[in-house]
Amino acid sequence: xxxxxxxxxxxxxxxxxxxxxxxSFRAIDQRDAEIHAFLTLQREQALxxxxxxxxxxxxxxxVGPLAGVPIGIKDNMCxxxxxxxxxxxxxxxxxxxxxxxxxxxxxxxxxxxxGKTNMDEFAMGSSTENSAFGVTRNPHDPxxxxxxxxxxxxxxxxxxxxxxxxxSDTGGSIRQPAALCGVVxxxxxxxxxxxxxxxxxxxxxxxxxxxxxxxxDAALLLEVIAGHxxxxxxxxxxxxxxxxxxxxxGVRGLRIGICSDLLQGASDDVATAVAQAxxxxxxxxxxxxxxxxxxxxxxxSAYYLIAPAEASSNLxxxxxxxxxxxxxxxDVTAMNTRSRTAGFGDEVKRRxxxxxxxxxxxxxxxxxxxxQRARTLIIQxxxxxxxxxxxxxxxxxxxxxxxxxxxxxDPLAMYQSDICTIPTNLAGHPAxxxxxxxGVDQMPIGVQLLGPTLSEQxxxxxxxxxxxxxxx
Amino acid sequence: xxxxxxxWEMVVGLEVHTELKTQTKLFCGCANAFGSxxxxxxxxxxxxxxxxxxxxxxxxxxxxxxxxxxxxxxIQGSSFHRKNxxxxxxxxxxxxxxxxIPINGIGFLDLPDGTKVGIERAHLEEDTxxxxxxxxxxxxxxxDESLVDYNRAGVPLVEIVSAPDIRSAEQARGYAAELRxxxxxxxxxxxxxxxxxxxxxxxxxxxxxSDAPFxxxxxxxxxxxxxxxxxxxxxxxxxxxxLLEAGESITQETRHWDEDAGRTQTMRSKxxxxxxxxxxxxxxxxxxxTQAFIDEIARSLPAMPAQRRVELIAQLGGDPTQAQRDQLMxxxxxxxxxxxxxxxxxxxxxxxxxxxTANELAxxxxxxxxxxxxxxxxxxxxxDAGALSATQSKxxxxxxxxAGGGDPAALAKQRGFEKLDDGSLDGILDEIxxxxxxxxxxxxxxxxxxxxxxxxxVMAATKGQAxxxxxxAALRTRKG
Numbered sequence: 001x002x003x004x005x006x007x008x009x010x011x012x013x014x015x016x017x018x019x020x021x022x023x024s025f026r027a028i029d030q031r032d033a034e035i036h037a038f039l040t041l042q043r044e045q046a047l048x049x050x051x052x053x054x055x056x057x058x059x060x061x062x063v064g065p066l067a068g069v070p071i072g073i074k075d076n077m078c079x080x081x082x083x084x085x086x087x088x089x090x091x092x093x094x095x096x097x098x099x100x101x102x103x104x105x106x107x108x109x110x111x112x113x114x115g116k117t118n119m120d121e122f123a124m125g126s127s128t129e130n131s132a133f134g135v136t137r138n139p140h141d142p143x144x145x146x147x148x149x150x151x152x153x154x155x156x157x158x159x160x161x162x163x164x165x166x167x168s169d170t171g172g173s174i175r176q177p178a179a180l181c182g183v184v185x186x187x188x189x190x191x192x193x194x195x196x197x198x199x200x201x202x203x204x205x206x207x208x209x210x211x212x213x214x215x216x217d218a219a220l221l222l223e224v225i226a227g228h229x230x231x232x233x234x235x236x237x238x239x240x241x242x243x244x245x246x247x248x249x250g251v252r253g254l255r256i257g258i259c260s261d262l263l264q265g266a267s268d269d270v271a272t273a274v275a276q277a278x279x280x281x282x283x284x285x286x287x288x289x290x291x292x293x294x295x296x297x298x299x300x301s302a303y304y305l306i307a308p309a310e311a312s313s314n315l316x317x318x319x320x321x322x323x324x325x326x327x328x329x330x331d332v333t334a335m336n337t338r339s340r341t342a343g344f345g346d347e348v349k350r351r352x353x354x355x356x357x358x359x360x361x362x363x364x365x366x367x368x369x370x371x372q373r374a375r376t377l378i379i380q381x382x383x384x385x386x387x388x389x390x391x392x393x394x395x396x397x398x399x400x401x402x403x404x405x406x407x408x409x410d411p412l413a414m415y416q417s418d419i420c421t422i423p424t425n426l427a428g429h430p431a432x433x434x435x436x437x438x439g440v441d442q443m444p445i446g447v448q449l450l451g452p453t454l455s456e457q458x459x460x461x462x463x464x465x466x467x468x469x470x471x472x
Numbered sequence: 473x474x475x476x477x478x479x480w481e482m483v484v485g486l487e488v489h490t491e492l493k494t495q496t497k498l499f500c501g502c503a504n505a506f507g508s509x510x511x512x513x514x515x516x517x518x519x520x521x522x523x524x525x526x527x528x529x530x531x532x533x534x535x536x537x538x539x540x541x542x543x544x545x546x547i548q549g550s551s552f553h554r555k556n557x558x559x560x561x562x563x564x565x566x567x568x569x570x571x572x573i574p575i576n577g578i579g580f581l582d583l584p585d586g587t588k589v590g591i592e593r594a595h596l597e598e599d600t601x602x603x604x605x606x607x608x609x610x611x612x613x614x615x616d617e618s619l620v621d622y623n624r625a626g627v628p629l630v631e632i633v634s635a636p637d638i639r640s641a642e643q644a645r646g647y648a649a650e651l652r653x654x655x656x657x658x659x660x661x662x663x664x665x666x667x668x669x670x671x672x673x674x675x676x677x678x679x680x681x682s683d684a685p686f687x688x689x690x691x692x693x694x695x696x697x698x699x700x701x702x703x704x705x706x707x708x709x710x711x712x713x714x715l716l717e718a719g720e721s722i723t724q725e726t727r728h729w730d731e732d733a734g735r736t737q738t739m740r741s742k743x744x745x746x747x748x749x750x751x752x753x754x755x756x757x758x759x760x761x762t763q764a765f766i767d768e769i770a771r772s773l774p775a776m777p778a779q780r781r782v783e784l785i786a787q788l789g790g791d792p793t794q795a796q797r798d799q800l801m802x803x804x805x806x807x808x809x810x811x812x813x814x815x816x817x818x819x820x821x822x823x824x825x826x827x828x829t830a831n832e833l834a835x836x837x838x839x840x841x842x843x844x845x846x847x848x849x850x851x852x853x854x855x856d857a858g859a860l861s862a863t864q865s866k867x868x869x870x871x872x873x874x875a876g877g878g879d880p881a882a883l884a885k886q887r888g889f890e891k892l893d894d895g896s897l898d899g900i901l902d903e904i905x906x907x908x909x910x911x912x913x914x915x916x917x918x919x920x921x922x923x924x925x926x927x928x929x930v931m932a933a934t935k936g937q938a939x940x941x942x943x944x945a946a947l948r949t950r951k952g
Contacts, residue, residue: 078523091522098516100523199522203754232525233756310754313556316565317520321620332560332618359556359749368751 003069003163003217004244007110010068013057017050017068021112024070027161028114036136037146037156039075040083041115046070049112064110066224071106072156072165075116076123077208078197079103082113086199087131088121090318090325090343100197101232102166102208102225109224114162117152121345122315123173123201125149126417129408130347137404138181140443144401147177147417150211154181157211164221165211170201171303172396172421174209175433179396179446182435184218184463185211187421189454190428191236193222194229200314202307203234205425215434215463219243222456241456249461252285255389256462261296262394262420262448269439270395277436277447278393280469281462291389295381298374299423304415305358305371306426311348312355318343350411375426382427382452391462392450395420396433400443420448430456434463437471476678478717482709483677483686484638488651489629490661491599491669492535498598498628499526499568506667510621518626520563525755532628533575533759534769535660536596539630540576541770542658543591549760550575550595552753557746561601561620569597569631571750575759581634581654582778583646584801590635601625630660636675636686641705645698648672649805653777656807665697672701676708678716687712688722692736694729704729708736777804784809788822796823799830806834811848818849821856828852832866836873844877851880861939863931864889889937897930897938897946904929905950916951923947 009015025043032038056063073079076086078096080103085091099107106113120130128136128151136151138144139159146155150167154177157165167174169187178185186209193208200206210221226240258278263271282288320326320339327338344352358367385392397417407414424431430453433446447466451459476482494504500517516524540547553571574595581589601624607616632651638644652663652670663670677689692708695701712722726745727736775783781804785792792800803809808829815825833840833848851872855865864884871883904926905912915922923944930943 076523078521084522086522094522096516096521096523098521098524196525197523200755231527233527234754309751313554313566313749313751316556316558317522317563319558319560319565321560322519322563323521333558336558356749359751361747361749364749364751 001160001163002214003066003212004220006163007065007067007069007220010053010110011057011063015068017053017057017112018047020068021046021050021070021114024114024162027159031139031159031161034137034142035139035155035159036134037117037152037159037161038072038115039085039087039118039133039152042082042113045082046112046114053110053112064108065220066106066164067110069111069164070114070162071111072115072117072153072162073103073113074119074150074153074165074167076119076168076199076201077102077166078199079113079116082116084116084199085133086122087119087133088343088345088348089132090339091323092132092325094324096197098197101194101229103197105225105227111164111224117150117156117165119152120149121348122199122311123149123168123170123206124311124347124351126172126176126414127402127404127407128152128177129404130345132345135404138401138443140182141401143403144443145180145404147180147397147401149173149177150185151177153211154178154183154185157181157183157213160213163213164217166208166221166225167211168198168201168206168208169421169425170205170207170307171425172418174211175396175421175431175446175448176418178211178433179435179448180401180444182444182446183211183213184215184432184434184467185209185446186218186222186432187424187430188222188226188456189236189430190425191234192226192238192241192430192454192456194227194232194235196229196231200310202310203314204310205303205307207425215460215467216244216247218432219247219460236454238454241454243457243460246457247460247464250284251281251462251465254286254391254458254462255289256281256286256391256393257289257291257385257389259296259392259394259450260290260292261294262392262450264297265398265416265419266395267399267439270397270399270445273436273445274393274395274447276471277434277466277469280466281393283469284465286462286465289389291385291392293381293385295377296423299378299426300415300419302371302374302378302426303418303422304354305367306375308351308355309358309368309371310355312352312359315344315348315352347411378423379427382423382429386452390451390458391455394448394450396446396448397421400439400441400445424450429453430459432459432463434466435470436466476709476713478713479681480678480709480713481639481680481682482641482705483636483679483689484644484705485636485675486634486638486644486647487673487675488632488634488648489671490539490632490655490663492532492628492630492660493662494529494531494535494628496529496531497626498529498532498596499626502626504627505623506669508623510619510623513623514625518563519622526568528756528759529628532596533761535628535658536575536594536630537761537766537769538658538660538773539632539655540579540594541766541773542654542776543576543579543581543594543632545576545579545591545594547761547766548573548575548577549758551758552596552756553750554753556749559600560618561603561622561625563601563622563625567598567600568753568756570595581647581651583643583650584778584781585643585646587637587643589637589647592633592635594630594632597629597631599624599627599629641702641709644674644705645702648698648701650777653805653807657774657776657780659774668696671695674701674705674708676705676712677722678709678712687716688724690722690724690736691726692729693726693739694731696731700729700731703734704736707734711736780804780809784812787813787816788826796826799826802834803830808834808840811840811845814845815849815852818853820849820852824852824856828855828865828869832869833873836870839873839876842876843873847872847877847880854880854884858939860884860889861937863936863940867936897942900930900933900938901946901950904933915947
């Protein structure tokens, strides 16, 4: 089910939005008891919106590029009146009084939100096992994780419950689950999509992006949600890029570097998939070369200081005073402590402590300062690499989906699964993951394309070529 | 100026927080208003709701630069940091403030006494909400409940940090008064200490002689008026001297000024101080004002108090008395000197314009700023021409301000103020002298102190309608 086709059919009156949305709920009812991609569903609201849209179409109104398309929203994006919990006990039942900018844009484009998807608590994790409300299962094998943190959004698309969903990517949280679930996932240039209304994990790294079953749908969704937002000071003063119209431009003459540092630790089947994807690009006229960016090896350590440091500050506001969970205490400090102790899960607590320590007097320069210097080195190294290549190709994740419970007892092993995706976030660049065949375990493999700031148009063109050349 | 015993010298630096008079808050579009119903000027941003983001108010940047320019600061490109600490009235549990590069760097302020006080920085930051403790003790410990009003959360503040250049409590008061006048003159702030829109903390230490290294300092909070500031600094310096002379040492700490008890008390020690874990605010971009913007602000800045004092002295002509100098200082400090200048320009006798403005008008509150200058001038002209006595003039002035302007002659008539003719004054004097023969004898023998006694009697008998100058003249004539 193509989102683009669905929207056209709905706009043309070939199908009603009500019918499309009802069909999405039927798929959810059929599969989500097992998969648990959704934390909450907005059945009445969604059907009501679909009916209203159908009336507007009957009246001949222009209804936007995503008319009637059902979409899943990661549970860290604010939607008026709909529970936005970040899969955390501390925000359980919290209903925002405002819409995130992406929600406003989706509504204006005619898309219909059907529910909020599961995630690792506050987007901290790579398997969706850190959700306070239960794990999400990989639709390709329910004993495997869907990846994370946007595991619910990836699984919902992979299981054909919705054609589109939104995720957020701080260190790989869109691309990694997209790879593990066999769907397209895009992390746009930092600042291309407004963060207003995205509950912050690590503000300098967070970026909202699309999940879709194909490159074209992902491009369409990104066009809708991108663009300057005066409510987000870090929003780029750029119009939304034109992607769908230029999708079939091809890669002839494009210089693409296969980055050995983005294959380190990759299993054989993943490495083979990357090599095959490179061959597809070469066959389409791209100039391939092998490159190495050793500084990318600094990424993981730098990330696990910068992201927790920002998170320790961003998550301070969950103190029991204004909203969310409150556990009473004898005085305000006791109330704060008890609320946070009861409300946050282990991984969130681990990162708050790590970040608090990294920013402490006397340690700031050795940890946070050093991490920022490493970040600068990575940015410089990428800039140098993009002097000789237009895009970079590598693995999205070192392996296919791992088993539920396999890594949840070993945080460091879990952190390693983001090793290929993290450098992009540190640089603020765009990158995407495209499905490319299956591993020996018959689980999906994703290959990753990386580009410099605002190279989305080129990235999507190359992704389209890979998609068309991918094994059936 | 009070002097400290045994060659001790105090070293004082002040940190002044001033709210900016912007229409909206620092990072959102909520009204920046004092006195609204609790939690009515709030939104997702200033409540720090999950997902909300700050957007810098450009007017606040302009106002901060005005203050920096008025304080001769280096205006520079700057950025924001987060200052992290838990407190219920702080919605995000961090404050967006400036850290290593403030918008206004080094500057100075010249005190009227000629002292130059260095300014270390004047940076932008957001204000917190206000907590009220209810039930039980009504204090933070032992109350039943705490209520938080977030109307003030996110109101723009500039924190002005002086160098430790102040050497007496009077000077500390003088600095705060001059700074307040500058803030008001800059148009960036209303400087109301009683409403908390200007708040002063004092860092006080003492040392033996002016060449000795600085001593350990204590920071004093809760200084709600210039008077409290002066008293607290004096108290604190003497407290520290007593301790040192008794062979004890000073503990670096934050102390609370208890206005009623007239003493400072320990609030928290250095060990209890927070580690604020400052780091660059990732939700905001650096502020880089253009030179043209900075120059335009400098050009548009009105005359500052020091210059206005010089201009006023020139307008008064001659050599002002000490009393007149005090009046002039007060007039500029309270930002009422434009009334004096206006009145003198309109032909009112300078001494009357100065005295009435500095002594009476300035005491009538903020309503005076809605009083049309022409009405004020008309009143002073009546007094100047002898049509109203000083006492009557003051009474009519109060009416005039309360009414927001009007015709002073008509208001005088309403009060029944008619100038007494000399004949009725003679008659009244006759009666008073007859009733107080002893006092009259002593007055005639040269006891001038009794002038006031007789003037008072006349005023009482005429319900203030007599002209004080005419009474004095009549008394002198009769004495012979």
